[in-house]
Amino acid sequence: MDTTSNPLLASTFFYEDDGNDTTVNLFEQPDWQVALWAIAYSLIVIVSVIGNVTVIWIIMAHKRMRTVTNYFIVNLAFSDVSMATFNTAFNFVYAIHNDWYFGLGYCKFHNFFPITAMFSSIYSMAAIAVDRYMAIIHPLKPRLSSTTTKVVIAVIWMVACSLAFPQCFFAGTTFYPPRTVCMVEWPDDYGGVHQLIYQVAVIILIYLLPLLVMLVTYSLVGHRLWGSEIPGEATDHYQNQIQAKRKVVKMMIVVVVTFATCWLPYHIYFILGSFNRDIYKQHYIQQVYLAIFWLAMSSTMYNPIIYCCLNQRFRSGFRQAFRWCPFIKVTEEDNMELQHMRTFHTTRSYRTETTSLTARKNGNKQEDTVSKLIKA
Numbered sequence: 001m002d003t004t005s006n007p008l009l010a011s012t013f014f015y016e017d018d019g020n021d022t023t024v025n026l027f028e029q030p031d032w033q034v035a036l037w038a039i040a041y042s043l044i045v046i047v048s049v050i051g052n053v054t055v056i057w058i059i060m061a062h063k064r065m066r067t068v069t070n071y072f073i074v075n076l077a078f079s080d081v082s083m084a085t086f087n088t089a090f091n092f093v094y095a096i097h098n099d100w101y102f103g104l105g106y107c108k109f110h111n112f113f114p115i116t117a118m119f120s121s122i123y124s125m126a127a128i129a130v131d132r133y134m135a136i137i138h139p140l141k142p143r144l145s146s147t148t149t150k151v152v153i154a155v156i157w158m159v160a161c162s163l164a165f166p167q168c169f170f171a172g173t174t175f176y177p178p179r180t181v182c183m184v185e186w187p188d189d190y191g192g193v194h195q196l197i198y199q200v201a202v203i204i205l206i207y208l209l210p211l212l213v214m215l216v217t218y219s220l221v222g223h224r225l226w227g228s229e230i231p232g233e234a235t236d237h238y239q240n241q242i243q244a245k246r247k248v249v250k251m252m253i254v255v256v257v258t259f260a261t262c263w264l265p266y267h268i269y270f271i272l273g274s275f276n277r278d279i280y281k282q283h284y285i286q287q288v289y290l291a292i293f294w295l296a297m298s299s300t301m302y303n304p305i306i307y308c309c310l311n312q313r314f315r316s317g318f319r320q321a322f323r324w325c326p327f328i329k330v331t332e333e334d335n336m337e338l339q340h341m342r343t344f345h346t347t348r349s350y351r352t353e354t355t356s357l358t359a360r361k362n363g364n365k366q367e368d369t370v371s372k373l374i375k376a
Helices: 007-013 031-061 068-097 103-137 146-170 193-226 236-275 277-281 285-297 299-310 312-321 332-339
Strands: 015-017 023-025 171-176 179-184 350-361 364-375
Touching: 031 068, 031 285, 031 299, 031 312, 068 103, 068 146, 068 285, 068 299, 103 146, 103 171, 103 179, 103 193, 103 236, 146 171, 146 193, 193 236, 236 277, 236 285, 236 299, 277 285, 285 299, 299 312, 312 332
Parallel strands: none
Antiparallel strands: 015 023, 171 179, 350 364
């Protein structure tokens, strides 16, 4: 899958031989149209960079926010901001001008990094789903430690780099007077066995498989959290705990659905192109590609908005980060959300919760206090 520079656009249908060993741009756009697309793509970069950098700051600057789930959110935010910074603007310039200005080295990086970042993003989401599954379905089993979480993140990036390496290795620049194109030159040319196998493998590994994992885990978690009633005599602490878990799971489900929706048209576009290359010769295809690519890249800017809307602590963190704005006020509740640690005692990822159980014995109520281990 040519996820970045889209060599099909550059070498196949954007250029046509005029009989003098030169090429002409058949899809040149008027200035007003280029300006509208530039504004749309600039919006992605600005919102993504500001939002994801703020998310990273909120988590790393506040000890209370440094949880297993949030470490994966940091990795997800880093992947998104990197994609927006190193891919979105460059690919937009290439698609608009149909000329690669950035040299061979960046051509290789441009084909390598987006697959790496996409893999890191979606497997961070999958790791969060598995972590939530273990915390809610198997609360007494050991959770990931901070060190183990960092090791998992490192493994995700190593596997991502390995998967993206063929794109980097076969990427190159070719001069078609008067323009230069950046493309992945597969050993048996585009549409051959190598390219097709790689494209199918990438789609399965960075889209279908992790989404399947998240579908299963969140379905089981959702059934546990929403499919059963909270006991009527449950303590307020227990009820608040369930509600908090529901909010976190709901937030992550929205993140996953947004990611899947944004990237689905992009994957379909390349799958169709693999079987019918003629679609790239249609006059309207450049506008279709720019719209599909915008939707895919826009996935990098939605997560901070989702966190802010659906999570009180992130909302408090955003207020603190932007407290210099005249219309944003930081309350004492915001400070408490981020600074105050839990008041109950924690030991080795478990905490002791004391609840009262009422039993009837010989017609009299007898209240026994028991302690049970709950996952921290």
